[in-house]
Structures are given as C-alpha cells and as structure tokens.
Amino acid sequence: MDPAKALRELRRGTVEYCVLALLARRPMYGFELVRTLDDLGGLVTSLGTIYPLLARLRGDGLVTTVTRASESGPARRYYQLTARGRRTLAAFIDEWKRFRDSVDGLLDHGRQGT
Amino acid sequence: MNGTRTAADQLVAEYLNRLREVTRDLEPALRADILLDVEQHIRDARGAAAADDLDAVREILAGLGPADQIARATGSPSTARSQRSPSERAYDRITVGLLAVGLVTLPALGWVVGVVLLWRGPRWTLRDRLLGTLVTLGPSAFLAVNTVLLFAMTKTMCIEPVDGPMVCDGPPGPPAWLVLVLYAISVVIGVLTCGHLAARAGRADRAARTGRSPSVAVAE
DSSP: OOHHHHHHHHHHHHHHHHHHHHHHHSOEEHHHHHHHHHHHHOOBSSGGGHHHHHHHHHHTTSEEEEEEOOSSSSOEEEEEEOHHHHHHHHHHHHHHHHHHHHHHHHHHHHHHHO | OHHHHHHHHHHHHHHHHHHHHHTTTSOHHHHHHHHHHHHHHHHHHHHHSSSOSHHHHHHHHHHHOOHHHHHHTTOOHHHHHHTSOHHHHHHHHHHHHHHHHHHHSOSOHHHHHHHHHHHHOTTOOHHHHHHHHHHHHHHHHHHHHHHHHHHHHHHHHEEOOTTSOOEEOSOOOOOHHHHHHHHHHHHHHHHHHHHHHHHHHHHHHHHHHHHSOOSOOBOO
C-alpha cells in the first residue's frame, strides 16, 4: 500500500478532465492553459507533457484548435472544447461527484473508527 | 546583453532540436502539433518573463521538462522506439552480427569483440551470454577438435617400413559426410542462437516500452 502512488495515479487519471474543465470556461492557447493548470492545481510537474495530452484530446475529437491573431508576435493556436468534449466532461463530473462522495463517506467513517 | 540573448536562443534551439529528434518516429501531424505548441509555449513564456535572458529561458525549459519526457507522454510505441539512440540499435546488431560471422570463421578478433559486446550489453541474461559464447564457438571448436583428432590418429597409427610404403593401420577417422553433417548441425544451432539473441534484444525493448508510463508527468 502506497498512498503517494494512489494519489499519483488519481492525478494521472483526472488531469485530462481538468484540462477539459479549463477549456469549458473559454478557449485558451497552450501557454495560457498550461500556466492556469499549474497555478490552480500544481498537478503537473513537467508542463510540456500537457501538449501530447492536448494532441490526444484533439485526436479523440474532444477539443479542436483555431488560430487567432495575436497582439504580440505571430498568430496563436487556441484550444477549445467540442460538443463531444462537453458531453464527456459532463459525464465525468457526474461520475466524479459520486466517486468523491463515496470515498469521502468511507474515509470519514474510517477516521471516526480510529 | 547580446551575448546573453544569443546563449538563450541557442539553448532554446538545442531543446527544440532534441524534441525534434526524439519525436522523429511519431505520426507527422501529431509531431508537428507538439513541436508547434512547445515552440509557441517557449515564445509566450519568454514574452511573459520579467527578463528575457539565459536564466529565464533555463527556468522555462525546466518547467517544460526534458524533451524525452514530452515524447514519452505521447504514449506512442513509435515514440518509445525513438528513445533508443541509433548507436544503441547498432550495438545490438553489431553484437549479433559478429557472433554470427564467428560461426563460420575461425574465432578471430571479430568473434572476440562480439563476445565482449554480448557480455557488456544490457539486453541479455547470464544464460543468453553463456549460450551466445559457447554455441557460437561450437562450429569452430568442432572443426578444431576434429582436425586435432584426425592428425593424432594419423600420427599414431601409420607405420613407414624401411622397405616399403607407409602403412596406416588402426581405426579409421569418422567418415567425411558425418563430419560435415555434425558441422552443419552445429552451425544451424549457432544460427538459431543468434536469432534468439536478436529476439531477446527486441523483447527487452518492447518490455521497456510497456513499462514506461505514457502519460502526463503528474505531481508526487
């Protein structure tokens, strides 16, 4: 039993939904998305590994990209959620809340028993 | 300032070159996406940094993480394949190649080098190493022993009378066809062993690939 490993796997399994949740707010370009993710959660140690994740989400049709002009420098590529991405995120949020409540209930029960 | 700026640009160029190298086997569109995003990330991060100098660039690249880690995060077996450098791939091939050549030639320098590489290589077990050493030596050893035996028998069994031609008496050596068949069998076993060593190297690579975590590098 390794609590650190369990939490690591949990982060690994949920980080892509965190990315979808951020993009549900508004379209973001890569650096903006990665920085927000880093500031809010501190989930990711190597920020560059988010880009393969974004490519995979795009390949799965959960996000798409649009190029927009930038006030400073070349045009930027923005990621935005697709309709499929929104449905996937909504389904995950429902499941996550059930999971979270179950785990919280069990852990609170365990804490009272100690 | 110019010198600092040049060093920072150089550092970025080296990082991107490494990323291009380790993603070279990726599907082209996926690779282009990742390279474009990372390049844009660096540009944006430099623009947002308090100072665009070498330290700032170092910090940005450290935040991105090693290029190899980004490549691994694609989870693509083809990317994992790219984790092996050409020299590592060549090492395995040269090792097995030299041992295979040693099968049909006398154990000359090439075979010796092959055995050294086999024992130093990371992909083979002790059993593989023993097998590779002994079996690939087999055909040459067989020929050598056969030659020595033949010579010894000839020497001890032949008599040359004063008044007549030399007469060889005693048990004859093994027939030539039997020697050839046994030699061929030892070569075939050696070839199969070389195939086993090559397959083992391939399996070790595949195991290493599946053992990697093809995902985002999350916090501990």
